[in-house]
Amino acid sequence: MTGMVLLVCCGWTVLLCLSVEAYENLALHKSAWQNNTWRSYTADLAVDGQFTDLVWDGGQCAWSDRGQTTAEWRVDLGAVRSIHHIVIQYATGNIEWDEDNGFTRSFLGFSVYISNTTNKEDGVLCFRDTSYTRATIPNSVNITCPYHGRYVIYYNNRTHPPYPEGYSEDAGNALCEVEVYGCPSPGYYGENCSLECPQNCQDGYCDIVEGTCFGCSHRYIGPRCTKDCPEGLYGRNCLQNCSMTCGDPGRCDIMTGHCNGGCQVGWTGAMCEKGYHLTINITHHEHVYIFETLYIGTIDGYLLYYKLMDNNLLCLPKKMIKIMLTAE
Structure with missing residues (x-):
């Protein structure tokens, strides 16, 4: 007392x-x-x-x-x-x-x-x-x-x-x-409660003695929440991984996780989280091949994809095919 x-x-x-x-x-x-x-x-x-x-x-x-x-x-x-x-x-x-x-x-x-x-x-x-x-x-x-x-x-x-x-x-x-x-007032610390908590502390609260944050707002890390999320991470305390199906794999908005540069072929959604069936119609054959894709990309004009049945990498010249995407 x-x-x-x-x-x-x-x-x-x-x-x-x-x-x-x-x-x-x-x-x-x-x-x-x-x-x-x-x-x-x-x-x-x-x-x-x-x-x-x-x-x-x-x-x-x-x-x-x-x-x-x-x-x-x-x-x-x-x-x-x-x-x-x-x-x-x-x-x-x-x-x-x-x-x-x-x-x-x-x-x-x-x-x-x-x-x-x-x-x-x-x-x-x-x-x-x-x-x-x-x-x-x-x-x-x-x-x-x-x-x-x-x-x-x-x-x-x-x-x-x-x-x-x-x-x-x-x-x-x-x-x-x-x-x-x-x-008596939230967002302050120190013996006289005269110091403001760091601006990026979660909910504006910090340790009453040291001024360190209990958690960080979206996109920030560090004891006082002054550092941006490292590349490939996003969200509160940077604990979420950017999607590898982003157009630029593993790179996204550090606040929302939305993909930068669109999505890989075969994927859609803000975070490229929705997969698609890929129907490939080879123009000089009568056969139509339907594959469920794990990864699709392009290299030097060729369409690359994995066929999940045997995980073999197949290559087709892009000029020989037309692609139809249908949602799963």
């Missing part, structure tokens, strides 16, 4: 703390929800900015009913935000936080998710406690979570006994404050 940190900081340490707290608390006074509530201790009490009285009847903590198998709480940041870290202050009963404090039992095993919907499964798991004990779990907990999302979801469960030593038998919330620090 900002106030608590300032009390213990002095000298050069103050500069470090001020740097960490340069991000804004995006959760303060935002709409909050929990899956069940004990008495009048509603979800919004965990984002009201008050956490000096950490006992159950202090009126500053969100509490859920006991005897439950799951406990879920979330805050709506109002829009997709760039998050740096999350601080959770759990109830203590206003007594020393150590292994003898009963609240440690219900805090153990919690998870934090970042999501663009109210469903945690749609989001990313930011943190899951799998190793804390009653003696080691901190309070408050500071979780680095450099993701983008609208909802921050706290979750705990007691659904698959037996539980690790020290865990409570049921699940419950006793959240006195949840602070979500990050940038």
Whole structure:
């Protein structure tokens, strides 16, 4: 918490703390929800900015009913935000936080998710406690979570006994404050949220610390999406291969994948993805040969194609034939 940190900081340490707290608390006074509530201790009490009285009847903590198998709480940041870290202050009963404090039992095993919907499964798991004990779990907990999302979801469960030593038998919330620090406007990064993300980042988002892109818009690659796709590749993050049936094989528009220079004989479509039957009528014979083509091209006035039955290369003078293409 900002106030608590300032009390213990002095000298050069103050500069470090001020740097960490340069991000804004995006959760303060935002709409909050929990899956069940004990008495009048509603979800919004965990984002009201008050956490000096950490006992159950202090009126500053969100509490859920006991005897439950799951406990879920979330805050709506109002829009997709760039998050740096999350601080959770759990109830203590206003007594020393150590292994003898009963609240440690219900805090153990919690998870934090970042999501663009109210469903945690749609989001990313930011943190899951799998190793804390009653003696080691901190309070408050500071979780680095450099993701983008609208909802921050706290979750705990007691659904698959037996539980690790020290865990409570049921699940419950006793959240006195949840602070979500990050940038209030999308598309910015840095300690003061004053630097713009690179313009070719996918959806305009970048790492809140480094400014590197999570993904690139069409045609770009690189940590900051500043490089064009290499020849032969196209699309988002340059992951698609240009068609080898393009008129210029393996070369296409780096945005759309549409072929440059038309298509090879026997192929059509923007990406030359549609094959054709090729009917060849040899003018000085009565026979008509029909072949399904794998590749067709011309060299020095001759029509070249592969006959798929035996994969033999056949050559015919172009002046001796006429071609009729029919769609497959």
